Amino acid sequence: MLYLTKDPDSRKLRQGDQLLFFGQIDPPRNKGNPEEFDYASYLLHQGISGTAFAYSGNWKQTAHDFSRSLKQIALDYRSHLLKNIKEMGFFGDDYAVLSALVLGYQNDLSEEIRESYSISGASHVLSLSGLHIGFLYVLLEFLLSFANRNKRMIVFRQILIVLILWSFAFVTGLLPPVVRSVIMFSLIALSRLRNNRPVTLNTLAVAALFMLIYNPFYLYDISFQLSFLAVAGIVIIQPRLYQLIKTENRLLKYAWGVMSVSIAAQLSTTPILLYYFSRFSTHFLLTNIIVVPLVSGIMYLAIFTILLGFFPVIQSYFALLLKLSIRLLNGTVVFVEHLPFSSIDNIHVNKCETATLYLILLFGGCYLYTRKRKMLLGVLTGFFILILFQVEEKQRLQNIHSIVFYNNRNCPAIHLIESRETSYLFSAEKDSIQQKLSYTAGRFWKKIKLKPPQTLPSSYSASGIWRRDDLLSFGGKTICMVKDHSWNNKTADTPLPLDYLYICKGYRGKLAWLTPLFEIRKVVIDSSVSDYYREAFKKECTSLGIEFISLSEKGAYQIIL
Template sequence: MLQTWNRYAFIRFVLFLIPGIISGVFAAEYFPLICWLFCTLSIAYLIFQFFRGARFSIPHSVVSGIIAFIVCFSFGFLNTYWQAEKHQNRHLLNIDSEEILAFRSTLISAVKPTDKTYGFKADVSQIKLPSGWKKAEGKLLLYLEKDTTTSIFQYGDEVLIRGKLTELTEPRNPEEFNYKRFSGFNRVYHQQYVLQENICLIDRNRGNIIVAASIKTRKFLEKQVEKYIQDARSLAIAKALTLGIKEELDNDLRNAYAAAGAMHVLAVSGLHVGIIFIIVSIVLKKWRYHKKGRFFFALISLLTLWFYAFITGLSPSVLRAATMFSFIILAQTARRRTNIYNTLAASAFVLLCYNPYLIFSVGFQLSYLAVAGIVFFQPKIYHLLQFKYTLADKVWQITCVSIAAQLVTAPLGLLYFHQFPTYFFLSNLVVIPGAVVILNGTLLVLLFSFIPIVASALGFLLDYIIRFVNLLVFGLDIFPGSIIDGVYITTIEAWLIYFLIACLALLIAEKRYFYMKAAFLCTLLLSTSMISRQWTNFKEKSFIVYDVKRNSALSLRVGFNQFLSVSDSLSKDPDKLRFHIYPSQLKAGIASFHPDRFQPDTLPLFKKWNNIELAIWQGKTIACLKEQSPSEITLKEKVQVDQLLVSNSSVSNFDEIKRIVHPKKIIVDASNSYFTIQNLKASFEEENIDFYIVDEKGAFELNIN
């Protein structure tokens, strides 16, 4: 067993490197201690190795191994800390953004056009303060006003921008996607919308020469594809699948492929690099296993993979996949006594040393899990059935690959996307062969683009192939139960599912009773966690006013039942419902709500009287002012309310409120105009009223025990 484990050296390194990386992100304050630990134990390890003889005791070996793994953990911590940049004094996070008058930066990404802006990632080099120009560092997202002036900007341009920097904000609603943390993992902490009169070009070609050439090449190839594929959707699929350009994919396409469990086809990654590798392997089959020809095969394979990465713009997902396959090719060529798992771990180790923040990338996680799952489970599933005919056997092979990949990626799919495609094994029978044909077809169109008549014929044929694949993918969506959505699990529960999968895998491989007991324990802990979470949801009583710009939305929830009221415009916008409201509904276990099938409540909890909506809920009196109340209303005694919600700029000061109601707390939601909010705020402060501004503080939450 020990000798077997020794074959997995890089797996052990990665298992200790990853906790070090995570600690470096979330516990950076321990940097001095970890730095001292790394230096001390590195010297100790070298001493151990220097005095180690040909034979040494097991305790000596164990101590040496423990020291080595702690050194690996410490290296992961320190490497992450040093690459974070934000710990430097001149980083943008450590400078008061209110004092910044202008900044100088270099555009370090290809342009991402939207309906209203051109988006870039930029690297700041200098900032202008009232005291003068000062060196600075930090990355940010720039959104340039879309017009003919800003259309000239491209990767590598150095620009001067007048204006302050805006730091990315925390989520505004409960359980909302944390874009600030997501961008922080990419070491981006600021963003700025720039009008065309506030930006000017200083210099060009200040970026990486290779990256610039790659982006220009992809742009040229994009134009060639546009010439020969006419249908908009077919063109979007061809660009996304071959060149990694996903901006033109519409929501219907994305949703259909996601529901079919085939979204991975639309993002250039391991699947596409794997297809390229398979093509090269077939073409150079006689060289691959030849004693001297294998070096030629390796050289051509590596050149082909990295050339493909080059024409796709050197995107991170393709670079990851190319690195992974490069390690596999080199290991096979060297014919070292290793295994695929150790090779995968070696590539992951190198990538994480280069960029430790990759561990937080969903693409990185899914890529390595999918490959590891296919390598381990596919042969075992494949041998469960045998087919006489070649076609049936090929169908079974693809099905086994789909099952193996889905088995190990499903927990992450539930954690991040809250859904599971039930017909993934059918969709992959279509999209995987389809991806092979579309990828090769698009490459042929590009190859023969200098012969217009041939490229046009290939483009015409490819157009209808893509339409046929799309038709089949959309067809799966009409099947009953095509997708299980609305599933919520916590990070701990996802880990428990993976521990369960690992225990079952080891049970299959080792056939030891211990792993069955471990699997049972994981199942017990997972069930306990889910039951405990649902019991907590069942007992909760909450009042939430959501922060959705220019809209009103409130929720009154008791256990798994709720009253949800939203403005008309928001009720017809599933994208906003999905982003701002759906996450909290998922966590609370509200099965009746779905953004794509939302219907306003027909039996309102609030009763309307003279444009005032009133409700008695859990012993609390809640009032809503959504429209202006008639000025002639006079009451002998003011209505006593616990919470008053003001929406739609229905009042402009406290005087208009106090003639009707006497609230204990006033909540001003995000549907009010900026001037109304400022007027109300000043009025409340003057009257010493307890108030809450949703537009400034985010969603209002009140939990009742």
């Protein structure tokens, strides 16, 4: 993965360009901040084993691969369709949501719309996958239902459905979730050549097998896990769940069918959703009853609207109807988002707890099918293990009174945590400190249920904490932040004992210049310090016999008080 400086030359690059660049290639590495997302593993699972940055002037285009891969050709077709959608008059959230629903293009989705769909429990509709391919498959089965007179017509119909499904996957850029879903529905279509009631669980397993043979790293992909777990839940849980309530009323039967599918999918995906996103959407049933039919209608309407490109006048009327449908969808999602108790946040579960939740589901499902008491005992045992995990985690997070040096090269900062209600940020920056640190430390703050920290002014004194400019005392520890040369040419009768000397970007002197002023016990080298000066400070610490830690190499440094 190569990062380039934004300039006129880099903006001209297109898919297929070959570059020659000068820069250091490093393996993916996490910053080591507490509770941070494992970005290094994520990149490796995406097939990226090295990252680099090239400044302007340090790279040039050497050639262009005109042969282009199938993936590149598919992405070009998708770009063309995205342009057509804009030409039909779709902009802003209307364009972003339609692009995500029909073509799987999510780059233009705003944070506000993503959050609304997430809280309401409808975020799955923004990810083009099994739900959307299922709608297309049902539509094709309906449109081609006339081809059911003899064996040859049936074969022709199913092969045509498979070809159309793969054509749709192609114009979406061959996105992995779409390819997975198309493989599964292709197998369902082909299985109908022998039996009109395919074994969908076996079909699902074969689709997963083919995908993992092609790329074993798909196993670590969130959308792969969610899509297969959701379908597995629908196949295994939904039939038994649907039989619990029997009614002859068609409307109630349809409503319960949608609800049972939604409950089954939610049950099978909730543990892994909690693990990744720490959120449970309480109104998911209400959302899906309204949103799923709306999305199906939008999918069908969008396909017909795009196909009417040769009739601009008629297309404009369909485009207007499509725009109103999308606004109704967005309005529904926002309405559910603002309902009381729309989501429960900050539910943190680790891998062991996630596995335990799935064991509870497994034993619970077996109990529903077999009614054996030992299965119920397995459910109770699972809950007991879950409680033990939670007690252990609560004890681990009991003592949060600490000092944290974060690994954030754009905002050198020290976090002084007194309690969950009170904490302070001591930073070399002056503005937007909390905002700059929210990505680095936000997950950690939520995990320990910490209220937003205060920014320490340059002069501050209270119980247990004291600051004067770059000197700080907290929890019995004395810290000095060195970010410039303001300590040069200063003298002291007696060196001030320092527990930590915090060196940040801006200081280009020597540690020996500071030893007459401070009695240094440990040096903390911030990640904002350049590679050259970091190595120089490390060598000098070694020669002076002073302990040191480099945040860019070791990650965040936390001191429990």
